[in-house]
Each structure stands twice: as C-alpha cells, then as structure tokens.
Amino acid sequence: MNTPGIRPAVAPHKRRSSRSQPAQKRDYGLVILAAPAVILLLVFAYGPMAGLIVAFQDFNIADGVFASPWAGLENFRFFFTSGDATRIMRNTLLLNVLFLSATLAVGVMLALMLNEIRGKVTKRFFQSVIFVPYFVSPIVVSIFLQAFLAGPGGRGGLINDAAGLFGIPSVTWYTEPGPWPWILTLVKVWQLGGYMSVIFLAAITAIPEEVYEAGEIDGASRAQMAWRITTPLLKPTAAILLVLGVGRIFYGDFATIYAIVGDNGTLFPTTDVIDTYVFRALRTRGDFGVTAAIGLVQSVVGFVLVVVATMVQRRYAKETSIL
Amino acid sequence: MTATVERTAPVTKVRPPSRRKSRRLEPFTIASYAGVICFGLVCAIPFWMVVAGSLTAESALSQRGYSFWPAPFSLDAYTTLFQGTRVWLSYGATIFITGIGTAIALAATSGIAWVIARGLRRVSRPLAVFAYIPMLFNGGLVPMYILITQILQLQNSWFAVILPLVIAPFLVFVQVSFFRATPQEILDAARIDGAGELRIFFQVVLPLSTPVIAVIALFYAVTFWNEWFHALLFLSQPEKFPLQLVLQNLISSVTNAAELGTTSAAPVYQMRLAMTVITIGPILLAYPFAQRYFVKGLTLGATKG
Numbered sequence: 001m002n003t004p005g006i007r008p009a010v011a012p013h014k015r016r017s018s019r020s021q022p023a024q025k026r027d028y029g030l031v032i033l034a035a036p037a038v039i040l041l042l043v044f045a046y047g048p049m050a051g052l053i054v055a056f057q058d059f060n061i062a063d064g065v066f067a068s069p070w071a072g073l074e075n076f077r078f079f080f081t082s083g084d085a086t087r088i089m090r091n092t093l094l095l096n097v098l099f100l101s102a103t104l105a106v107g108v109m110l111a112l113m114l115n116e117i118r119g120k121v122t123k124r125f126f127q128s129v130i131f132v133p134y135f136v137s138p139i140v141v142s143i144f145l146q147a148f149l150a151g152p153g154g155r156g157g158l159i160n161d162a163a164g165l166f167g168i169p170s171v172t173w174y175t176e177p178g179p180w181p182w183i184l185t186l187v188k189v190w191q192l193g194g195y196m197s198v199i200f201l202a203a204i205t206a207i208p209e210e211v212y213e214a215g216e217i218d219g220a221s222r223a224q225m226a227w228r229i230t231t232p233l234l235k236p237t238a239a240i241l242l243v244l245g246v247g248r249i250f251y252g253d254f255a256t257i258y259a260i261v262g263d264n265g266t267l268f269p270t271t272d273v274i275d276t277y278v279f280r281a282l283r284t285r286g287d288f289g290v291t292a293a294i295g296l297v298q299s300v301v302g303f304v305l306v307v308v309a310t311m312v313q314r315r316y317a318k319e320t321s322i323l
Numbered sequence: 324m325t326a327t328v329e330r331t332a333p334v335t336k337v338r339p340p341s342r343r344k345s346r347r348l349e350p351f352t353i354a355s356y357a358g359v360i361c362f363g364l365v366c367a368i369p370f371w372m373v374v375a376g377s378l379t380a381e382s383a384l385s386q387r388g389y390s391f392w393p394a395p396f397s398l399d400a401y402t403t404l405f406q407g408t409r410v411w412l413s414y415g416a417t418i419f420i421t422g423i424g425t426a427i428a429l430a431a432t433s434g435i436a437w438v439i440a441r442g443l444r445r446v447s448r449p450l451a452v453f454a455y456i457p458m459l460f461n462g463g464l465v466p467m468y469i470l471i472t473q474i475l476q477l478q479n480s481w482f483a484v485i486l487p488l489v490i491a492p493f494l495v496f497v498q499v500s501f502f503r504a505t506p507q508e509i510l511d512a513a514r515i516d517g518a519g520e521l522r523i524f525f526q527v528v529l530p531l532s533t534p535v536i537a538v539i540a541l542f543y544a545v546t547f548w549n550e551w552f553h554a555l556l557f558l559s560q561p562e563k564f565p566l567q568l569v570l571q572n573l574i575s576s577v578t579n580a581a582e583l584g585t586t587s588a589a590p591v592y593q594m595r596l597a598m599t600v601i602t603i604g605p606i607l608l609a610y611p612f613a614q615r616y617f618v619k620g621l622t623l624g625a626t627k628g
Contacts, residue, residue, distance in 0.1 A: 027519050027520045028520075029519050029520025029521035029522075029523075029524065030437075030438050030441065030443070030446075030520045032434075032521060033433075033434035033435070033437055033438055033520070033521070033524060034434055034435045034438040034450065035434070036427075036430060036431040036434055036435075037431040037432060037434055037435030037454070037490055037495070038435065038450075038453070040431055040486065040489050040490050041453065041454065041457060041490055043470075043486075044467075044470070044486055044487045044489070044490070045456075045457035045461060045462075045490070045492075046457070047462070047466070047470050048461060048462025048463065048466035048467045048470055049460065049461065049462045049466070050462075050466075051462050051465070051466025051467075051469055051470055052462050052463070052466055054465060054466060054469065055465075059469075061473070064469075064473055065469060065473070065474075109358070110358075110359070110362060112355070113354075113355035113356075113358045113359045114355075114359055115355075116351065116352045116355035116356070117355065117356065117359060126359050126360075126363050128610070128611075128614060129363040129366055129367055130359070130362055130363055130366050131610075132366055132367070132370070132607065132610070133366050134545075135545050135549075135603075135606050135607060135610060136549070136603055136606075137548070137549030137550075137551065137567050137602070137603075138549070138551075139549075139551055139567050139570050139571050139574070139602075140567075140570070140599055140602060140603055142574065143373065143570070143574065143595065143596070143599045144369040144372070144373065146574070147369070147372055147373065147376065147389050148369075151388040151389065152384050152385050152388060152389070152592040157388070158372070158388070158389055161388060190365065190366065193362065194362075194366065221349055221351065222349040222351040222352055223349065223350065223351035226351060244458075247458070247459055254552065255551070255552050258552075259551075259571070262575070275464070278463070278464050278465070279464060282464065282465065282468065288465050288468075288469070291464065291465045292463065292465035292466060294463075295462065295463025295464060295465055295466070296463070298463060299460050299461060299462070299463060302459070302460070303459055303460045306459050
C-alpha cells in the first residue's frame with residue numbers, strides 16, 4: 001500500500017509547545033502507548049531480519065537457528081548457479097515495472113477523468129465503484145479471471161466466447177505463458193486503478209483554484225488544463241508512489257501471482273517470480289538455507305533500489321522526499 | 324476521494340463555481356465520462372458475473388458457461404454450502420482473525436502513531452525510523468516461517484495469521500499525519516487541567532480522530548479478511564481454515580467441494596461461485612459504512628498545503 005506525503009518524524013512547526021511544557025511528573029503513559037507496537041515490530045519485523053542468519057547456514061529443523069552448521073556463501077552460490085536465478089529475477093523486474101507503470105498511468109488518467117465529473121453524488125458513486133476491486137482478495141480475483149479465461153471446467157470462458165463471435169479461434173490461456181505478463185498487468189490495473197486514482201484525486205483537490213482561473217483566462221480547454229496544469233502538478237505524488245514502488249520492485253506480488261498461477265508449471269517461464277520460487281522451494285524441497293539466501297538477496301537489492309530511488313527523487317523533487 | 328474538499332469545506336467551500344460551471348460540454352469532459360463509465364463497468368462486471376453464476380443451475384453452468392442472467396435460477400449451491408459445517412467454521416475463523424486482528428492492530432498502530440506525532444525530542448524521530456525500516460527491508464519468508472513454527476510454536480493458531488500483519492508501517496504514517504493536525508490548544512488545555520498522557524490520548528485525541536480510525540480499521544479489516552497466505556503456511560487443520568483458504572481449496576480440487584456439502588453430487592462450479600459471493604459479501608458491505616470517513620481520513624498528500 002502506498003500513498004503520497006508520508007513524512008515521518010519531521011514536524012518542526014507547531015510541535016514545540018509539547019516540549020516547552022515542563023514535565024510535572026514522570027508520565028509513563030506514552031511508554032504504554034508505544035509499547036505494543038514496538039514489541040510487535042521487534043518480534044515480527046526485526047526478528048525475521050535477525051533470522052536471515054539462516055542464509056549462511058546449512059539449516060535443519062532439528063538443530064534450529066542456533067545450532068545448525070555454517071555454510072558460508074554456499075547457499076548464495078547454489079542459487080546463482082542454478083539457472084533459475086536469471087529467469088525469476090528477470091520476471092520479477094519485468095512484471096513489477098509493468099505493474100508500476102500501468103497502475104500509475106491509469107491512476108493519473110482516472111483521476112483526471114474523475115475530476116471532470118460534475119455532480120458530487122455521481123462522482124462519489126463512480127469513485128466507490130472503481131475502488132471496489134481493491135477490497136477483493138487475490139483468490140477471488142483468480143476466480144474472476146478463470147470465469148473470463150477458462151470458464152467452468154476449462155471449456156471456453158467469456159473472452160473466448162466473445163472472440164468466437166468474431167471468428168477468432170479460442171486460446172487455452174492457462175497453457176500459454178506468452179500473454180501472462182499482460183494479463184497480470186491488467187489484473188493489477190483492475191485492482192489498483194481506482195485506489196491510485198483516489199490518491200491522485202486527493203492531490204488534485206489540493207491544487208489552488210487560482211491556477212485554473214489563470215488557465216481559464218488564457219482560454220485553455222478542459223483537456224489542456226488537465227494535460228498542462230493538473231498532470232505536471234501531480235508529479236510529486238507520482239514520484240512518492242514511484243519510490244515506494246521501486247522499493248518493492250524485487251518483491252513479486254506473491255499473493256496475487258500465486259493465487260492466479262498457483263503451481264501451474266507451464267506458466268512459470270513468464271510468471272515465476274522470486275517470491276513464488278522461494279515459496280515453492282520451501283514447500284517442495286524444504287531448503288531453508290537457499291531460500292533464505294534468496295530472500296536476503298531480494299531484501300538487499302530492494303533496499304539499495306529504494307536508497308537510489310530516494311536519492312534521485314531528492315535531487316529532482318526535493319520537496320516530496322519521504323524521510 | 325475528494326479528500327481536502329471535505330476537510331477544508333468550511334473555509335473554501337467545494338471548488339468555487341467559476342470552474343464548476345463550464346459553459347459548454349467540452350470533448351474532454353465527454354471522453355472523461357465515457358472513460359470513467361467504462362472503467363466502472365469493467366470493475367463491476369466480474370462481480371455481477373459471479374453473483375449471476377452462483378444463482379445459475381449447475382447443469383446450465385457446465386454446458387453453456389457463464390451468462391449475464393441466471394437461468395435456470397437455482398439456489399442449490401447456497402443451500403448445499405450452508406447445510407455443511409465447513410462454511411460456518413470458516414466464517415468463524417475469518418471473523419475471529421478479522422475482529423481480533425483489527426482490534427490489536429488498531430490499538431498498537433494508534434499508540435505508536437500518537438507517540439510519533441507528539442514530536443518528542445529524542446523519542447519521536449527514532450521511533451519513526453524504527454517503524455519505517457520494515458517498509459524497506461524485511462527478513463522474508465523463511466525467517467518468518469522459522470519464527471512462527473520453531474520459536475513461537477504458533478502453527479495451527481489463528482494468531483500465526485494475525486500477529487505478522489498486525490502493524491502495517493504504512494498505516495502508522497497515515498495515522499501520524501492525521502494526528503499531527505490535532506489542535507495544539509486542546510492538548511494544552513487538557514494538560515493544564517492535569518490530564519496525563521493516557522487520558523489525553525483516550526479522551527481527547529481518539530474522539531477527534533474518528534475518520535482516520537475508520538480508514539485504518541477498514542484497511543486492516545480488509546487485510547485480515549482477505550488473508551490466506553499466512554493461513555496457507557501455518558494452518559494445517561481444515562476446520563481452522565478461514566474463508567479464503569476454503570475458497571482456494573475449492574478451486575484447486577473438486578473433491579474439496581464435495582466435502583463442503585452434505586451430498587457427494589455437489590454442484591461444484593456453482594458452489595465455487597457461491598462461495599466467492601459469500602467470501603466477498605461482508606467486506607463489500609463494510610465499505611459504504613467506512614466510506615464517509617474514508618474521504619477525510621486518507622488525506623495524506625493533501626494536508627501538506
């Protein structure tokens with residue numbers, strides 16, 4: 001989930017008064033408030049980071065994390081020489097780039113179009129309708145997709161039925177790896193388009209009215225205003241979403257991809273991503289060390305990408321930077 | 324959603340009429356209506372297909388495939404599903420996971436968000452960084468698996484599904500940015516009246532924060548309601564499966580469908596669709612209730628100005 005304008009910790013203005021109030025007595029209230037989250041984060045977010053030590057071990061369940069023998073970089077070597085590495089890394093990158101660019105583009109477009117809709121009730125109605133797919137689980141998405149691509153018992157599906165009307169031969173989608181990057185991208189757009197558009201719409205409403213008045217005086221058409229005024233002003237928001245997205249670029253969208261593709265090996269050439277690969281490797285081979293090593297590579301590369309993206313963004317759009 | 328419009332409504336009034344009243348309908352506006360309607364249809368049609376399919380008799384479904392209108396109409400799938408015990412059990416599981424999960428998540432997230440938003444020197448910023456790092460870097464699947472199964476021994480517990488998802492750093496920051504807008508004067512007044520930090524938080528801050536709480540609760544509830552991955556990993560007793568996992572099993576094998584009903588000749592395809600409807604239903608119903616707050620709560624990008 002990502003949204004613009006996250007600025008942790010920086011609140012130099014306004015906050016001073018909470019400091020200027022001299023502490024009357026020791027108040028542990030804030031400690032009590034923060035404690036649950038801190039403990040949960042320590043255990044469930046930072047704990048697994050420490051657990052990455054497994055990547056350097058020849059892990060086995062019997063000995064556990066603390067007593068398994070060390071393996072040095074063997075796990076990493078195994079992964080990079082297995083031949084799967086390039087395929088799943090390529091798929092992960094390609095799919096994420098497609099997802100990110102498509103959802104951002106559609107989000108901006110939808111926001112611009114929603115912005116043209118006059119009636120408050122109408123507008124809200126459409127916002128609700130296009131937001132709804134966001135609430136649906138990947139499993140349900142996969143059912144929808146099957147209805148369109150396979151039909152009951154794999155006999156046709158709506159797309160093939162429709163294509164049949166125009167004399168286009170039907171395709172057994174679930175055995176054709178080729179179109180899947182695009183199918184998955186459409187699924188992502190369907191699911192996130194509305195969500196993204198709402199974020200951009202929030203940014204549009206923050207644009208001062210005078211800008212548009214000026215445009216109107218200059219005789220700009222609605223299309224020109226959308227393209228020349230609104231779109232450029234959405235850049236900061238898009239930049240934040242982009243940076244957050246880039247940080248996730250090495251994480252396949254596991255839940256969606258696995259729910260849709262599952263263990264359908266014929267689609268792996270184009271759909272197998274790091275996360276699904278790790279999951280399968282773990283389930284079928286129980287190879288903790290290697291899979292943890294892949295996870296570590298993934299996290300480190302992701303982290304580096306975020307740092308680079310943030311630096312680039314700071315350079316070009318300083319006012320919107322995250323930290 | 325029209326975030327700032329709502330929030331700043333008293334001051335600026337929704338978009339002055341100058342821009343609203345365009346003299347004539349321009350091509351771009353027409354194209355926009357068309358585009359939005361098309362996208363809206365694309366969003367809505369799958370839902371309709373599934374509802375219609377779930378009400379279509381199995382025979383018609385397997386012969387003719389999906390249609391936009393349920394004919395012949397049949398409630399077989401729903402009666403079969405609700406006669407079995409599995410659906411009720413999985414509903415219970417999902418409600419437990421969603422209810423308890425959302426409650427814990429809200430408490431923990433609100434608490435840390437307020438401490439970050441308080442802007443205390445030497446506390447708030449490090450805490451923000453502490454909450455932000457997991458957004459960038461995480462241990463991944465394997466260490467989580469080891470943690471849950473080996474160290475915490477939570478397999479086959481619903482808490483194995485709940486706890487890893489209970490803090491979404493992103494939502495912490497959504498809430499922080501809302502809390503920051505709490506008027507300082509009210510806090511000072513409460514302080515002068517001798518209220519402690521806890522009292523201020525529960526009796527002053529929270530009541531003022533309904534919109535963001537509604538939004539966060541909705542997001543968490545959706546996450547928990549839709550969760551199946553952790554359930555797949557950590558739950559092995561079928562009677563503990565939440566709805567999504569039951570649905571997933573239903574897709575992956577026909578025999579699972581037979582188990583759900585009381586008869587062996589269960590309407591498999593129709594049941595898949597009916598189960599889908601049952602699974603989406605409640606979360607879609609929750610949305611309209613949260614939506615009016617939604618608009619005010621998700622103001623992140625817009626509050627800056």
